[in-house]
Amino acid sequence: xxxxxxxxxxxxxxxxxxxxxxxxxxxxxxxxxxxxxxxxxxxxxxxxxxxxxxxxxxxxxxxxxxxxxxxxxxxxxxxxxxxxxxxxxxxxxxxxxxxxxxxxxxxxxxxxxxxxxxxxxxxxxxxxxxxxxxxxxxxxxxxxxxxxxxxxxxxxxxxxxxxxxxxxxxxxxxxxxxxxxxxxxxxxxxxxxxxxxxxxxxxxxxxxxxxxxxxxxxxxxxxxxxxxxxxxxxxxxxxxxxxxxxxxxxxxxxxxxxxxxxxxxxxxxxxxxxxxxxxxxxxxxxxxxxxxxxxxxxxxxxxxxxxxxxxxxxxxxxxxxxxxxxxxxxxxxxxxxxxxxxxxxxxxxxxxx
Amino acid sequence: xxxxxxxxxxxxxxxxxxxxxxxxxxxxxxxxxxxxxxxxxxxxxxxxxxxxxxxxxxxxxxxxxxxxxxxxxxxxxxxxxxxxxxxxxxxxxxxxxxxxxxxxxxxxxxxxxxxxxxxxxxxxxxxxxxxxxxxxxxxxxxxxxxxxxxxxxxxxxxxxxxxxxxxxxxxxxxxxxxxxxxxxxxxxxxxxxxxxxxxxxxxxxxxxxxxxxxxxxxxxxxxxxxxxxxxxxxxxxxxxxxxxxxxxxxxxxxxxxxxxxxxxxxxxxxxxxxxxxxxxxxxxxxxxxxxxxxxxxxxxxxxxxxxxxxxxxxxxxxxxxxxxxxxxxxxxxxxxxxxxxxxxxxxxxxxxx
Numbered sequence: 240x241x242x243x244x245x246x247x248x249x250x251x252x253x254x255x256x257x258x259x260x261x262x263x264x265x266x267x268x269x270x271x272x273x274x275x276x277x278x279x280x281x282x283x284x285x286x287x288x289x290x291x292x293x294x295x296x297x298x299x300x301x302x303x304x305x306x307x308x309x310x311x312x313x314x315x316x317x318x319x320x321x322x323x324x325x326x327x328x329x330x331x332x333x334x335x336x337x338x339x340x341x342x343x344x345x346x347x348x349x350x351x352x353x354x355x356x357x358x359x360x361x362x363x364x365x366x367x368x369x370x371x372x373x374x375x376x377x378x379x380x381x382x383x384x385x386x387x388x389x390x391x392x393x394x395x396x397x398x399x400x401x402x403x404x405x406x407x408x409x410x411x412x413x414x415x416x417x418x419x420x421x422x423x424x425x426x427x428x429x430x431x432x433x434x435x436x437x438x439x440x441x442x443x444x445x446x447x448x449x450x451x452x453x454x455x456x457x458x459x460x461x462x463x464x465x466x467x468x469x470x471x472x473x474x475x476x477x478x479x480x481x482x483x484x485x486x487x488x489x490x491x492x493x494x495x496x497x498x499x500x501x502x503x504x505x506x507x508x509x510x511x512x513x514x515x516x517x518x519x520x521x522x523x524x525x526x527x528x529x530x531x532x533x534x535x536x537x538x539x540x541x542x543x544x545x546x547x548x549x550x551x552x553x554x555x556x557x558x559x560x561x562x563x564x565x566x567x568x569x570x571x572x573x574x575x576x577x578x579x580x581x582x583x584x585x586x587x588x589x590x591x592x
Numbered sequence: 593x594x595x596x597x598x599x600x601x602x603x604x605x606x607x608x609x610x611x612x613x614x615x616x617x618x619x620x621x622x623x624x625x626x627x628x629x630x631x632x633x634x635x636x637x638x639x640x641x642x643x644x645x646x647x648x649x650x651x652x653x654x655x656x657x658x659x660x661x662x663x664x665x666x667x668x669x670x671x672x673x674x675x676x677x678x679x680x681x682x683x684x685x686x687x688x689x690x691x692x693x694x695x696x697x698x699x700x701x702x703x704x705x706x707x708x709x710x711x712x713x714x715x716x717x718x719x720x721x722x723x724x725x726x727x728x729x730x731x732x733x734x735x736x737x738x739x740x741x742x743x744x745x746x747x748x749x750x751x752x753x754x755x756x757x758x759x760x761x762x763x764x765x766x767x768x769x770x771x772x773x774x775x776x777x778x779x780x781x782x783x784x785x786x787x788x789x790x791x792x793x794x795x796x797x798x799x800x801x802x803x804x805x806x807x808x809x810x811x812x813x814x815x816x817x818x819x820x821x822x823x824x825x826x827x828x829x830x831x832x833x834x835x836x837x838x839x840x841x842x843x844x845x846x847x848x849x850x851x852x853x854x855x856x857x858x859x860x861x862x863x864x865x866x867x868x869x870x871x872x873x874x875x876x877x878x879x880x881x882x883x884x885x886x887x888x889x890x891x892x893x894x895x896x897x898x899x900x901x902x903x904x905x906x907x908x909x910x911x912x913x914x915x916x917x918x919x920x921x922x923x924x925x926x927x928x929x930x931x932x933x934x935x936x937x938x939x940x941x942x943x944x945x
Binding site: 240241242243244245246252317319322324331332340341342343344345380383384385386387388389390391392401402410411412413414416420421422423425426427429430432433434440449463464465466471472473474475476477478479480481482483484485486487488489490491492493512515516518519521549550551553554555556557558559560561562563565566568569576578579580583 | 593594595596597598599605670672675677679684685693694695696697698733736737738739740741742743744745754755763764765766767769772773774775776778779780782783785786787793802816817818819824825826827828829830831832833834835836837838839840841842843844845846865868869871872874902903904906907908909910911912913914915916918919921922929931932933936
């Protein structure tokens with residue numbers, strides 16, 4: 240397979256209601272069946288009127304921009320300084336919800352297309368109506384974790400499978416392939432970006448040679464590329480997740496024996512927790528371990544006592560107990576606190592995975 | 593600019609010590625000045641002998657694999673089930689440190705090249721010695737956050753700038769571009785992957801047309817693509833960062849008035865913290881607010897008291913205080929606890945940004 244990636248030049252400024260298929264066909268009369276068109280999302284949004292009006296400058300502009308961001312945001316993923324990374328209602332995780340103020344006049348912001356897969360299908364149908372069987376990928380520029388610089392990825396697609404699936408294939412050595420799914424519409428978007436400029440009106444690139452012939456149907460679009468927050472190991476920024484951990488600690492359930500899972504308590508986990516708090520307990524607090532220990536579903540216990548007996552010392556012992564319970568929770572050890580006149584017993588159990 | 597992306601077919605199995613430049617030149621006699629070669633890292637590692645020997649199966653194989661992972665790991669970024677994402681000593685964040693068991697016999701694992709930029713420079717020098725002025729990108733397949741499917745990115749480069757920089761450019765509307773740096777060597781790697789197979793021995797792709805002529809020098813390689821953990825908003829997995837937040841809570845400094853920053857305390861932040869703990873305080877605990885309040889550097893205060901006076905109630909009040917201090921910390925409010933016979937006063941201050 241040899242690919243050719245061509246820019247489509249001569250597409251002018253796009254206004255609301257413009258027929259993109261007309262414009263692209265006029266600029267690229269050489270389009271052929273099986274071509275994959277990589278269309279910058281911005282011209283799709285502009286033609287569909289997915290813009291918001293904003294003041295050209297001043298604090299009102301910033302306020303309008305913040306409003307637009309709030310409207311487009313399903314949840315905030317991370318914030319640092321002026322950067323806000325959110326998951327949009329479409330499911331994309333992007334800085335500023337993909338709202339863009341470039342390549343548009345100063346009184347408008349461009350939003351992402353409302354439904355990029357639907358837009359891709361509409362465009363593909365438009366080309367089909369002109370006798371052209373092509374695939375359409377709607378692309379945008381995104382940042383990513385761990386690596387500097389931006390790349391283009393797919394927001395929507397029609398007429399092309401989002402993945403190339405290697406599951407079940409074996410290599411020449413007989414190993415089954417660990418790599419399963421290549422996100423080819425993201426790679427096509429990246430390839431297309433290489434021939435597009437950011438400011439010289441090349442909003443469309445054509446990849447020729449990737450699809451052997453014209454696609455059979457619209458396919459599932461780009462939605463399969465979206466990983467939901469629950470299955471993402473990086474669903475929150477580190478600082479946000481750390482703050483969530485603090486709130487977890489503030490809300491650590493008091494617990495009762497009925498809640499203790501009754502699973503084996505890992506002595507190493509308990510010792511790690513004790514080391515975590517060692518330098519933070521009040522002077523006079525002592526902790527003794529009881530392993531094994533098994534009444535009431537607890538499989539281990541800790542006894543906290545203080546040498547002093549005044550109210551302040553007892554309150555400090557209570558705070559120390561909460562420190563220790565939180566450190567145990569960080570090690571996946573569940574606990575129940577039993578304050579009594581001589582101190583506090585913590586009954587422990589391993590937590591379900 | 594029109595690009596052509598060609599696969600290089602006919603490169604056989606690569607063994608330690610093989611001259612990759614020889615092999616590539618033999619398989620692609622059509623190479624020309626200005627071509628960008630996208631070389632799969634695996635054949636670079638194999639030719640350089642960057643392999644480890646492992647048993648073909650059984651628990652010994654798993655142990656050897658775990659050892660190799662530990663050796664390649666600079667820090668663990670996230671773990672879930674069988675997946676471990678680490679930052680390697682090179683600085684890449686990858687599942688299993690990029691160690692791969694595919695396309696190699698069952699008694700070896702392939703590591704990443706020891707220094708991919710140096711490897712790229714060596715290859716480029718080899719082509720130059722044969723009169724060819726090309727650029728070399730060494731690529732590998734990586735997962736990413738938020739999006740399913742894998743894409744190829746650059747591990748090393750020579751003869752090509754890693755970024756195309758748009759800083760300072762203005763669009764036709766006079767807006768300065770917000771998008772600054774496109775990671776073009778990652779996009780070229782992705783483009784190259786489209787014509788490579790995973791199992792049909794196409795380890796090299798050639799991108800023609802991207803560089804106008806032969807590159808002038810080796811350039812900075814791919815290292816500028818690496819974002820260090822300190823400036824990454826996703827330096828840890830969500831679960832790992834949340835556990836770190838629990839440990840932060842366990843180690844929340846006791847604090848003294850000398851440590852209180854003396855900054856204004858946001859009453860809304862205090863109320864959010866109170867709401868966070870409201871359902872988790874012991875029965876009998878009451879909290880009253882004092883705004884403003886300014887002795888000893890504190891700009892607000894909270895008074896915690898309990899209706900009971902027995903030791904267990906006092907210990908519970910201590911635990912409640914720690915809950916509240918942690919909830920305040922999650923809202924960036926610093927606190928000092930002052931237990932006395934009647935209860936506990938928390939002196940508060942805003943925290944530095």
